[in-house]
Amino acid sequence: MIEDNLGDARLIREMLDEVFGDSAVLVHERMFADGANRLENEQFDVLFVDLALPDSQGLETLDKVRPFAGAVSVVVLTRSEDEERAEKAVSGGTQDYLVKGKITPAIRARSIRYSLGRNAAEEALRGSEAALARQAEELKDLVTVAAHELRHPATVFKGYSYILLENADCLDSEVARDALLNRVESEFKAQGVRISTRDETEEGAVLMADREKLRAVLANLVGNAVKFSPAGPAVDVSAETALGEWIRHRPRAGGGSIFEFFIPGSVAT
Amino acid sequence: MNRPLKVVVIDDDREVVKVTELLLKSRGYETVVVHGGAAGLELVRGQMPDVVLLDIMMPGMDGLEVCRRLKSDERTSSVPVIFVTALDACECAETATSVGGSGFLTKPFQPTELFAMIEELGGTAP
Secondary structure: OEOOOHHHHHHHHHHHHHHHHHHOOOOOEOOHHHHHHHHHHOOOOEEEEEOEEOOEEHHHHHHHHHHHOOOOEEEEEEOHHHHHHHHHHHHOOOOEEEEOOOOOHHHHHHHHHHHHHHHHHHHHHHHHHHHHHHHHHHHHHHHHHHHHHHHHHHHHHHHHHHHHHHHOOEEEHHHHHHHHHHHHHHHHHHOOOEEEEEEEOOOOEEEEOOHHHHHHHHHHHHHHHHHHOOOOOEEEEEEEOOOOOOOOOOOOOOOOOOOOOOOOEEEOO | OOOOOEEEEEOOOHHHHHHHHHHHHHOOOEEEEEOOHHHHHHHHHHHOOOEEEEOOOOOOOOHHHHHHHHHHOOOOOOOOEEEEEOOOHHHHHHHHHHOOOOEEEEOOOOHHHHHHHHHHHHOOOO
16 A cells, blocks of 8 residues: 555554455555565555655656566555546546545445455456366376377277288289280170270389279279269279379369379389 | 297277287287286286287286286296387386386387387397
8 A cells, every 4th residue: 555644544444454454465555666666575465545745746646557467466545626637537547446435334345246256356367267277287198198099990990001011912913904904805895885995004013902902902993983973984094103192182183083092113224 | 040030019999009010910920919917917828929019008907917917927937028109218117127028119110110129139049
């Protein structure tokens, strides 16, 4: 409290005792400079400040108090003729004002409400902190569970990929052409599909794949191509080597879809 | 004459067990699998394998408890246990070692890494 009038200071002290009892400690200075010095060096929760002090008056006091308004709740003590000014002070960053000579039961009630409101706000803050901590904990659990759930299928994929690669047939391009293109061509031609196949694989290309499964995959893809082809059942199938590539997107002139899939393999050098 | 390494796999995830079994068999190990901690404990006592692959998070008796019991039983205390878990490695490696685990692999593991660890711990069977 920065207040030069000892009578006013006593009233504030009594009010604080009544509302907070032992839980509030009041530090009292009579000059603004001394009060400002303490504000800079110590931590306070609330500042009661008289606007008319021996070393600082009115708006000047308000301006000097403003830098502290973030760290402490500022309650301006003012005379009744300055009430309008105090109202402005409240909107300018201070939390409340008390009009001297009117510190009556009504004011006490308001102060109590104020303190209760503040307590409620702190309670709410503590509550939301706890909720936030709980949410953070839940999020952590979710991530752990998600990671756990992803690691299992990843293990399965990785394991089967290894088994497939270790046990895959090696199909040279002659065999591949027969297994893939010729057989698929005859199969779909028999179903009335206009299908044309083209082999553009490099000389010496070797595929690592199970012949029958590869044929089934290709039959599926061609089947889909037939089903979704807007121009009717006409399908082009081509095989080519695409070293170093795993995924490719090729827009097709004039619309339509290109189904592409890649088979691991190698090209003899 | 060499007999193949015998490995027991204890994991509650059936897909993981299936692929692990295939991997181990493709490598030529004799492989026995089981889907729970308590059953795993019994299986190890009955089979006396060269290496145990043990999941940590399982309903009922978890892997850490299975390992503790294997290590406190003199019949099975010398069987090396490799923990294979989906848990974060840094969180669990220490705990795994403290209950007597010999190795630790995080899912998804590299099959070659698994084989190397099994062969290092299981040794070449006579």
